[in-house]
Structure formats: structure tokens, C-alpha cells
Amino acid sequence: DGGITQSPKYLFRKEGQNVTLSCEQNLNHDAMYWYRQDPGQGLRLIYYSQIVNDFQKGDIAEGYSVSREKKESFPLTVTSAQKNPTAFYLCASSPRPLGEQYFGPGTRLTVT
Amino acid sequence: QKEVEQNSGPLSVPEGAIASLNCTYSDRGSQSFFWYRQYSGKSPELIMFIYSNGDKEDGRFTAQLNKASQYVSLLIRDSQPSDSATYLCAVNPSGQAGGFKTIFGAGTRLFVKA
Numbered sequence: 001d002g003g004i005t006q007s008p009k010y011l012f013r014k015e016g017q018n019v020t021l022s023c024e025q026n027l028n029h030d031a032m033y034w035y036r037q038d039p040g041q042g043l044r045l046i047y048y049s050q051i052v053n054d055f056q057k058g059d060i061a062e063g064y065s066v067s068r069e070k071k072e073s074f075p076l077t078v079t080s081a082q083k084n085p086t087a088f089y090l091c092a093s094s095p096r097p098l099g100e101q102y103f104g105p106g107t108r109l110t111v112t
Numbered sequence: 113q114k115e116v117e118q119n120s121g122p123l124s125v126p127e128g129a130i131a132s133l134n135c136t137y138s139d140r141g142s143q144s145f146f147w148y149r150q151y152s153g154k155s156p157e158l159i160m161f162i163y164s165n166g167d168k169e170d171g172r173f174t175a176q177l178n179k180a181s182q183y184v185s186l187l188i189r190d191s192q193p194s195d196s197a198t199y200l201c202a203v204n205p206s207g208q209a210g211g212f213k214t215i216f217g218a219g220t221r222l223f224v225k226a
Binding site: 035040041042043045048058059090098099100101102103104105106 | 143144146148154155156157158161200202204213214216217218219
């Protein structure tokens, strides 16, 4: 079965701790994206990658970091510098730049 | 700032009716347009995409694009209670030098009454 997986589904952390969210796809897509969604809000782009070993900042990259060492994987680290990290995090992939995007199930992060 | 605007709703329609969801965008040079459905607490799922002016049909869904008026709409025929969700409009604007950023609207909540 082809698809995008994110883990874990729910994540709880104490303030001041870094946390890494996993995103894996077996769709052979080049492009991958990380979004953040807050209650009642639209999607905001954190980082995106069009190809392995390359990524660009989105609109709200401060306090986040990513890597793209493999085509299948695009992990997101939420650092202690992110002032308001509690949110629903969504990973997506696309078969081409500016193409349709397919989303993983999301990770709901709560930081207290 | 390039924008995508949607009425937040909720849009309430009776079962079996046609639901009409609308979206306007600010960048006249936008090239591709997408509709996603998001159930409460879940991730968005792609419904359809449209690139050319006119209508595109897929089952009970029809996307309509009018680039001159800068709007894109989604019609859902024979609406079912299972269609109750938030519908997100997404647009790829022009001027993508150095970036590939799809812009998402905040979504319209649809409620289909049984």
C-alpha cells in the first residue's frame, strides 16, 4: 500500500524540550512539505523540499528544522525556540513541484 | 500578500441538495487550483484539481474555474451527511522564482442535514 505515514499520532512534551516528528512516504514523490494547523485556522507552511538534500523555509520556519537525507523521509524537529509549538502538524508529498499534495494522518503535538 | 479567501460558513444544506462552495484568489497569474476535504480531527484529502477555465467533473463533484473573475468553486451534487466536513481551497500563485508555495484558504465548513 502506497502512502504517507506520520508518527506518533499524539505527542506530549515539556516546554524547553526538542521533539522530532517523523514523516515517511513510499509514493516515490520528490516534493515533501510540512504544515502547521491551529484550531479553526488554515494550513501554514513550515518547510518544503523539492529534492533530496535540499529544502527551503516556508512562511513560519522560525523554531523548526528539517532534513532530507532520503527521498522517502522528511523529519521535522520542533525546537525549544518555537514559542507556541502546540498544534496539529501535517506532512504532505507531491509527485511534482506545484502539483497536487497528498497528506499524512498528522501528529498532534501538545507542549506544556 | 497573495491570498485565498473562503467563506468560513457553516454552509448548511439538506440531504440530496447541491452544495456550492466558493473561493476567490488575489494573484491573477495563478495556474493551478485544488480542493481538499478535511473531516474534523483528520488530515486533508484531495478531492480534485483544475488547471483550465471551465468545469471539471468527477463523480458527484464539479470544480469550476473562472480565471477572469479569479474564482474557483466546488459543487457537490446529491449531498450526503457524510459530506459534512471542512473544504479547503488551495492555489498555486505565479511568480514562483525561488519557491513552490501552495496557498491554502482557511476553509468552508459544510453541514448536510439528514
